[in-house]
Amino acid sequence: LNSGSLWLKHILINLQEVVLGTKICFLFLAIPLAIVARVYDFGSPWIFASSLLGLAPLAERISFLTEQIAYYTGPAVGGLLNATCGNATELIIAILALHKGKISVLKYSLLGSILSNLLLVLGSSLFCGGLANLSKEQKFDRNQTDVNVLLLLLGVLCHALPFFSQSPTDATETIST
Template identity: 75%
Template sequence: MASNDPAWLLENGGNIKGSSKEFRHGRTAHNMSSSSLRKKSDLTLVSKVPYGMLRALLTNLQEVLLGTKLSVLFPAIPLAIAAHLYGFGKPWVFGLSLLGLIPLAERVSFLTEQIAYFTGPTVGGLLNATCGNATELIIAIFALYEHKIAVVKYSLLGSILSNLLLVLGTSLLVGGLANLQHKQKYDRVCNTKM
Protein backbone atom coordinates (compact mmCIF):
# COMPACT_ATOMS: atom_id res chain seq x y z
CA MET A 1 0.00 0.00 0.00
CA ALA A 2 1.37 3.41 -0.92
CA SER A 3 2.50 5.70 1.85
CA ASN A 4 0.38 8.59 0.49
CA ASP A 5 -2.84 6.56 0.43
CA PRO A 6 -5.37 8.37 2.69
CA ALA A 7 -6.61 5.15 4.34
CA TRP A 8 -3.05 4.15 5.16
CA LEU A 9 -2.31 7.64 6.48
CA LEU A 10 -5.39 7.62 8.70
CA GLU A 11 -4.58 4.17 10.05
CA ASN A 12 -0.97 5.01 10.80
CA GLY A 13 -1.46 8.55 12.09
CA GLY A 14 0.08 10.21 9.06
CA ASN A 15 -0.43 13.75 7.79
CA ILE A 16 -3.37 13.94 5.41
CA LYS A 17 -2.57 17.52 4.49
CA GLY A 18 0.57 16.34 2.74
CA SER A 19 -1.27 13.68 0.75
CA SER A 20 -2.47 13.89 -2.83
CA LYS A 21 -4.14 17.03 -4.12
CA GLU A 22 -7.25 15.09 -5.19
CA PHE A 23 -7.79 13.81 -1.67
CA ARG A 24 -7.22 17.17 -0.03
CA HIS A 25 -9.52 19.14 -2.31
CA GLY A 26 -11.86 16.58 -3.80
CA ARG A 27 -13.11 14.99 -0.60
CA THR A 28 -14.04 16.35 2.77
CA ALA A 29 -14.85 14.59 5.98
CA HIS A 30 -18.51 15.34 5.38
CA ASN A 31 -18.82 13.76 1.94
CA MET A 32 -16.75 10.76 3.01
CA SER A 33 -19.33 9.99 5.69
CA SER A 34 -21.41 6.90 5.15
CA SER A 35 -24.64 7.94 6.84
CA SER A 36 -27.72 8.33 4.67
CA LEU A 37 -29.12 10.81 7.20
CA ARG A 38 -26.52 13.42 6.37
CA LYS A 39 -27.20 16.20 3.90
CA LYS A 40 -25.18 19.09 2.61
CA SER A 41 -26.39 22.42 3.99
CA ASP A 42 -27.30 25.32 1.71
CA LEU A 43 -24.73 28.02 2.45
CA THR A 44 -26.25 30.87 0.38
CA LEU A 45 -27.31 33.00 3.37
CA VAL A 46 -24.12 32.41 5.33
CA SER A 47 -21.92 33.25 2.34
CA LYS A 48 -23.29 36.82 2.35
CA VAL A 49 -21.85 37.57 5.82
CA PRO A 50 -19.02 40.09 5.26
CA TYR A 51 -16.72 39.08 8.12
CA GLY A 52 -14.58 35.99 7.55
CA MET A 53 -14.42 34.76 11.16
CA LEU A 54 -18.16 35.21 11.69
CA ARG A 55 -18.90 33.57 8.33
CA ALA A 56 -16.74 30.55 9.27
CA LEU A 57 -18.46 30.27 12.65
CA LEU A 58 -21.94 30.48 11.14
CA THR A 59 -21.01 27.98 8.43
CA ASN A 60 -19.84 25.46 11.02
CA LEU A 61 -22.91 26.03 13.20
CA GLN A 62 -25.19 25.56 10.21
CA GLU A 63 -23.39 22.37 9.22
CA VAL A 64 -23.63 20.96 12.73
CA LEU A 65 -27.25 21.93 13.40
CA LEU A 66 -28.82 21.57 9.96
CA GLY A 67 -26.53 19.00 8.34
CA THR A 68 -28.94 16.13 9.01
CA LYS A 69 -32.37 15.18 7.76
CA LEU A 70 -33.32 14.69 11.41
CA SER A 71 -32.98 18.42 12.15
CA VAL A 72 -36.77 18.69 11.86
CA LEU A 73 -36.90 16.97 15.28
CA PHE A 74 -34.86 19.68 17.05
CA PRO A 75 -38.01 21.71 18.03
CA ALA A 76 -39.01 18.77 20.23
CA ILE A 77 -36.32 19.85 22.74
CA PRO A 78 -37.87 23.22 23.70
CA LEU A 79 -41.32 21.62 23.47
CA ALA A 80 -40.25 19.02 26.05
CA ILE A 81 -38.97 21.77 28.35
CA ALA A 82 -42.22 23.72 27.91
CA ALA A 83 -44.28 20.58 28.53
CA HIS A 84 -42.40 20.01 31.78
CA LEU A 85 -42.76 23.64 32.90
CA TYR A 86 -46.49 23.85 32.09
CA GLY A 87 -47.32 20.59 33.86
CA PHE A 88 -48.12 18.33 30.93
CA GLY A 89 -48.22 14.63 31.71
CA LYS A 90 -45.01 12.67 32.09
CA PRO A 91 -45.67 10.62 28.92
CA TRP A 92 -45.68 13.85 26.88
CA VAL A 93 -42.44 15.04 28.43
CA PHE A 94 -40.84 11.64 27.88
CA GLY A 95 -42.02 11.37 24.26
CA LEU A 96 -40.89 14.86 23.32
CA SER A 97 -37.55 14.34 25.07
CA LEU A 98 -37.07 11.08 23.19
CA LEU A 99 -37.80 12.78 19.87
CA GLY A 100 -35.36 15.57 20.75
CA LEU A 101 -32.58 13.12 21.61
CA ILE A 102 -32.66 11.38 18.22
CA PRO A 103 -31.04 14.21 16.21
CA LEU A 104 -28.67 15.00 19.08
CA ALA A 105 -27.38 11.42 19.10
CA GLU A 106 -26.84 11.53 15.33
CA ARG A 107 -24.98 14.85 15.62
CA VAL A 108 -22.68 13.47 18.34
CA SER A 109 -21.85 10.62 15.97
CA PHE A 110 -21.17 13.10 13.16
CA LEU A 111 -18.92 15.27 15.32
CA THR A 112 -16.86 12.33 16.56
CA GLU A 113 -16.42 11.21 12.93
CA GLN A 114 -15.21 14.70 12.04
CA ILE A 115 -12.68 14.72 14.86
CA ALA A 116 -11.55 11.18 13.99
CA TYR A 117 -10.99 12.31 10.41
CA PHE A 118 -8.31 14.74 11.58
CA THR A 119 -6.90 12.93 14.63
CA GLY A 120 -6.66 9.39 13.31
CA PRO A 121 -8.48 6.16 14.11
CA THR A 122 -7.08 5.63 17.61
CA VAL A 123 -8.17 8.94 19.10
CA GLY A 124 -11.36 8.83 17.03
CA GLY A 125 -12.26 5.36 18.28
CA LEU A 126 -11.63 6.38 21.88
CA LEU A 127 -13.72 9.51 21.46
CA ASN A 128 -16.50 7.58 19.71
CA ALA A 129 -16.63 5.01 22.51
CA THR A 130 -16.67 7.76 25.14
CA CYS A 131 -19.37 9.84 23.49
CA GLY A 132 -21.37 6.76 22.54
CA ASN A 133 -21.72 5.93 26.21
CA ALA A 134 -22.59 9.47 27.29
CA THR A 135 -26.15 8.47 28.19
CA GLU A 136 -24.92 5.80 30.60
CA LEU A 137 -22.51 8.31 32.11
CA ILE A 138 -25.26 10.90 32.62
CA ILE A 139 -27.62 8.32 34.12
CA ALA A 140 -24.85 7.11 36.41
CA ILE A 141 -24.04 10.62 37.64
CA PHE A 142 -27.67 11.47 38.46
CA ALA A 143 -28.36 8.06 39.97
CA LEU A 144 -25.25 8.22 42.16
CA TYR A 145 -26.27 11.69 43.29
CA GLU A 146 -29.62 10.21 44.39
CA HIS A 147 -27.83 7.18 46.01
CA LYS A 148 -29.44 4.71 43.59
CA ILE A 149 -26.61 2.22 43.12
CA ALA A 150 -28.89 -0.48 41.67
CA VAL A 151 -29.92 1.83 38.81
CA VAL A 152 -26.24 2.39 37.94
CA LYS A 153 -25.54 -1.34 37.97
CA TYR A 154 -28.52 -2.20 35.79
CA SER A 155 -27.82 0.66 33.38
CA LEU A 156 -24.25 -0.50 32.84
CA LEU A 157 -25.32 -4.14 32.56
CA GLY A 158 -27.95 -3.21 29.98
CA SER A 159 -25.40 -1.24 27.99
CA ILE A 160 -22.93 -4.11 27.96
CA LEU A 161 -25.54 -6.69 27.02
CA SER A 162 -27.05 -4.54 24.29
CA ASN A 163 -23.64 -3.86 22.75
CA LEU A 164 -22.50 -7.48 22.95
CA LEU A 165 -25.71 -9.23 22.00
CA LEU A 166 -27.71 -6.79 19.92
CA VAL A 167 -25.07 -4.78 18.07
CA LEU A 168 -22.49 -7.54 17.58
CA GLY A 169 -25.15 -10.15 16.81
CA THR A 170 -26.87 -7.93 14.27
CA SER A 171 -23.54 -7.07 12.66
CA LEU A 172 -22.60 -10.72 12.32
CA LEU A 173 -26.05 -11.65 11.00
CA VAL A 174 -26.16 -8.90 8.38
CA GLY A 175 -22.54 -9.53 7.41
CA GLY A 176 -23.33 -13.20 6.96
CA LEU A 177 -26.41 -12.44 4.87
CA ALA A 178 -24.45 -10.02 2.69
CA ASN A 179 -21.74 -12.66 2.10
CA LEU A 180 -23.87 -15.74 1.46
CA GLN A 181 -21.87 -16.69 -1.62
CA HIS A 182 -18.46 -15.87 -0.15
CA LYS A 183 -16.49 -16.58 2.96
CA GLN A 184 -16.91 -13.68 5.37
CA LYS A 185 -13.64 -11.98 6.26
CA TYR A 186 -12.86 -9.71 9.20
CA ASP A 187 -10.18 -7.23 8.28
CA ARG A 188 -8.51 -4.82 10.67
CA VAL A 189 -8.02 -2.22 7.94
CA CYS A 190 -10.88 -1.16 5.70
CA ASN A 191 -9.61 -1.12 2.13
CA THR A 192 -12.78 0.15 0.45
CA LYS A 193 -12.74 3.36 -1.58
CA MET A 194 -15.28 5.95 -0.51
Protein backbone atom coordinates in the same frame (compact mmCIF):
# COMPACT_ATOMS: atom_id res chain seq x y z
CA LEU B 1 -15.88 42.37 3.48
CA ASN B 2 -13.39 42.49 6.30
CA SER B 3 -11.73 39.45 7.84
CA GLY B 4 -13.95 39.57 10.94
CA SER B 5 -17.16 39.16 8.97
CA LEU B 6 -15.63 36.40 6.83
CA TRP B 7 -14.61 34.59 10.00
CA LEU B 8 -18.15 34.96 11.41
CA LYS B 9 -19.68 33.75 8.14
CA HIS B 10 -17.39 30.70 8.18
CA ILE B 11 -18.37 29.94 11.80
CA LEU B 12 -22.09 30.25 11.00
CA ILE B 13 -21.80 27.95 7.97
CA ASN B 14 -20.00 25.33 10.07
CA LEU B 15 -22.54 25.68 12.89
CA GLN B 16 -25.35 25.23 10.38
CA GLU B 17 -23.68 22.04 9.12
CA VAL B 18 -23.31 20.71 12.65
CA VAL B 19 -26.89 21.44 13.71
CA LEU B 20 -28.83 20.93 10.48
CA GLY B 21 -26.55 18.44 8.71
CA THR B 22 -28.62 15.40 9.63
CA LYS B 23 -31.90 13.96 8.41
CA ILE B 24 -33.24 13.85 11.96
CA CYS B 25 -32.53 17.49 12.76
CA PHE B 26 -36.29 18.13 13.04
CA LEU B 27 -36.18 16.15 16.30
CA PHE B 28 -34.28 19.05 17.86
CA LEU B 29 -37.74 20.62 18.24
CA ALA B 30 -38.46 18.01 20.91
CA ILE B 31 -35.94 19.64 23.27
CA PRO B 32 -37.94 22.84 23.87
CA LEU B 33 -41.08 20.70 23.86
CA ALA B 34 -39.62 18.66 26.74
CA ILE B 35 -38.86 21.86 28.65
CA VAL B 36 -42.40 23.14 28.09
CA ALA B 37 -43.82 19.75 29.13
CA ARG B 38 -41.80 19.91 32.34
CA VAL B 39 -42.68 23.53 33.16
CA TYR B 40 -46.40 23.11 32.51
CA ASP B 41 -46.52 19.61 34.08
CA PHE B 42 -47.84 17.64 31.09
CA GLY B 43 -47.05 14.42 32.92
CA SER B 44 -44.13 12.04 33.06
CA PRO B 45 -44.89 10.11 29.84
CA TRP B 46 -44.90 13.30 27.74
CA ILE B 47 -41.73 14.60 29.38
CA PHE B 48 -39.99 11.26 28.86
CA ALA B 49 -41.10 10.86 25.24
CA SER B 50 -40.11 14.37 24.19
CA SER B 51 -36.78 14.09 26.04
CA LEU B 52 -36.07 10.77 24.35
CA LEU B 53 -36.85 12.22 20.93
CA GLY B 54 -34.59 15.18 21.68
CA LEU B 55 -31.70 12.91 22.66
CA ALA B 56 -31.63 11.10 19.30
CA PRO B 57 -30.24 13.98 17.19
CA LEU B 58 -27.91 15.03 20.01
CA ALA B 59 -26.38 11.54 20.17
CA GLU B 60 -26.04 11.46 16.38
CA ARG B 61 -24.36 14.86 16.30
CA ILE B 62 -21.91 13.83 19.05
CA SER B 63 -20.99 10.84 16.91
CA PHE B 64 -20.57 13.09 13.86
CA LEU B 65 -18.33 15.53 15.73
CA THR B 66 -16.11 12.79 17.18
CA GLU B 67 -15.70 11.34 13.68
CA GLN B 68 -14.73 14.76 12.34
CA ILE B 69 -12.18 15.25 15.12
CA ALA B 70 -10.84 11.73 14.51
CA TYR B 71 -10.40 12.55 10.82
CA TYR B 72 -8.03 15.39 11.68
CA THR B 73 -6.28 13.89 14.72
CA GLY B 74 -5.78 10.27 13.70
CA PRO B 75 -7.17 6.88 14.68
CA ALA B 76 -5.76 6.76 18.23
CA VAL B 77 -7.36 10.01 19.38
CA GLY B 78 -10.47 9.20 17.33
CA GLY B 79 -10.89 5.83 19.00
CA LEU B 80 -10.47 7.37 22.43
CA LEU B 81 -13.03 10.07 21.63
CA ASN B 82 -15.50 7.53 20.23
CA ALA B 83 -15.17 5.39 23.35
CA THR B 84 -15.59 8.43 25.60
CA CYS B 85 -18.23 10.47 23.80
CA GLY B 86 -20.05 7.58 22.13
CA ASN B 87 -21.73 6.79 25.42
CA ALA B 88 -22.29 10.40 26.50
CA THR B 89 -26.07 9.98 26.57
CA GLU B 90 -25.82 6.93 28.80
CA LEU B 91 -23.30 8.73 30.99
CA ILE B 92 -25.65 11.70 31.44
CA ILE B 93 -28.55 9.41 32.34
CA ALA B 94 -26.35 7.48 34.78
CA ILE B 95 -25.12 10.66 36.49
CA LEU B 96 -28.66 12.02 36.84
CA ALA B 97 -29.95 8.70 38.19
CA LEU B 98 -27.09 8.57 40.69
CA HIS B 99 -27.72 12.19 41.71
CA LYS B 100 -31.43 11.43 42.29
CA GLY B 101 -30.55 8.28 44.27
CA LYS B 102 -32.16 5.91 41.77
CA ILE B 103 -29.61 3.13 42.04
CA SER B 104 -31.85 0.51 40.42
CA VAL B 105 -32.32 2.75 37.36
CA LEU B 106 -28.55 3.15 37.21
CA LYS B 107 -27.90 -0.60 37.49
CA TYR B 108 -30.44 -1.58 34.86
CA SER B 109 -29.38 1.23 32.53
CA LEU B 110 -25.80 -0.04 32.60
CA LEU B 111 -27.00 -3.61 32.21
CA GLY B 112 -29.16 -2.67 29.23
CA SER B 113 -26.26 -0.83 27.64
CA ILE B 114 -23.96 -3.82 28.01
CA LEU B 115 -26.48 -6.33 26.72
CA SER B 116 -27.68 -4.23 23.81
CA ASN B 117 -24.14 -3.56 22.66
CA LEU B 118 -23.18 -7.22 22.97
CA LEU B 119 -26.29 -8.74 21.45
CA LEU B 120 -27.33 -6.08 18.96
CA VAL B 121 -23.91 -5.48 17.46
CA LEU B 122 -22.97 -9.15 17.28
CA GLY B 123 -26.39 -10.23 16.02
CA SER B 124 -26.52 -7.50 13.39
CA SER B 125 -23.05 -8.28 12.10
CA LEU B 126 -23.78 -12.02 11.90
CA PHE B 127 -27.09 -11.34 10.15
CA CYS B 128 -25.57 -8.93 7.62
CA GLY B 129 -22.65 -11.27 7.04
CA GLY B 130 -25.10 -14.07 6.36
CA LEU B 131 -27.00 -11.91 3.88
CA ALA B 132 -23.79 -10.95 2.10
CA ASN B 133 -22.69 -14.60 1.85
CA LEU B 134 -25.96 -16.33 0.95
CA SER B 135 -24.50 -18.54 -1.74
CA LYS B 136 -21.35 -19.59 0.10
CA GLU B 137 -20.22 -20.70 3.51
CA GLN B 138 -19.49 -17.90 5.94
CA LYS B 139 -16.05 -18.05 7.55
CA PHE B 140 -15.31 -16.96 11.12
CA ASP B 141 -12.13 -16.10 12.93
CA ARG B 142 -11.70 -18.61 15.78
CA ASN B 143 -10.15 -16.07 18.18
CA GLN B 144 -12.88 -13.51 17.54
CA THR B 145 -15.54 -16.18 18.10
CA ASP B 146 -13.99 -17.04 21.47
CA VAL B 147 -13.95 -13.37 22.45
CA ASN B 148 -17.62 -12.95 21.48
CA VAL B 149 -18.66 -16.07 23.39
CA LEU B 150 -16.85 -14.85 26.50
CA LEU B 151 -18.45 -11.41 26.16
CA LEU B 152 -21.90 -12.98 25.84
CA LEU B 153 -21.20 -15.13 28.91
CA LEU B 154 -20.15 -12.00 30.78
CA GLY B 155 -23.37 -10.33 29.63
CA VAL B 156 -25.46 -13.20 30.96
CA LEU B 157 -23.62 -13.03 34.29
CA CYS B 158 -24.19 -9.27 34.45
CA HIS B 159 -27.86 -9.93 33.80
CA ALA B 160 -28.11 -12.57 36.51
CA LEU B 161 -26.07 -10.88 39.26
CA PRO B 162 -28.58 -8.11 40.13
CA PHE B 163 -31.21 -10.76 40.83
CA PHE B 164 -28.86 -12.68 43.10
CA SER B 165 -27.83 -9.53 44.96
CA GLN B 166 -31.38 -8.75 46.12
CA SER B 167 -32.09 -9.79 49.67
CA PRO B 168 -35.39 -11.50 50.51
CA THR B 169 -36.54 -8.35 52.33
CA ASP B 170 -36.07 -6.31 49.14
CA ALA B 171 -38.30 -8.73 47.25
CA THR B 172 -41.09 -8.63 49.86
CA GLU B 173 -40.93 -4.84 50.07
CA THR B 174 -41.44 -4.52 46.33
CA ILE B 175 -44.36 -6.94 46.36
CA SER B 176 -46.11 -5.28 49.30
CA THR B 177 -45.87 -1.72 47.92
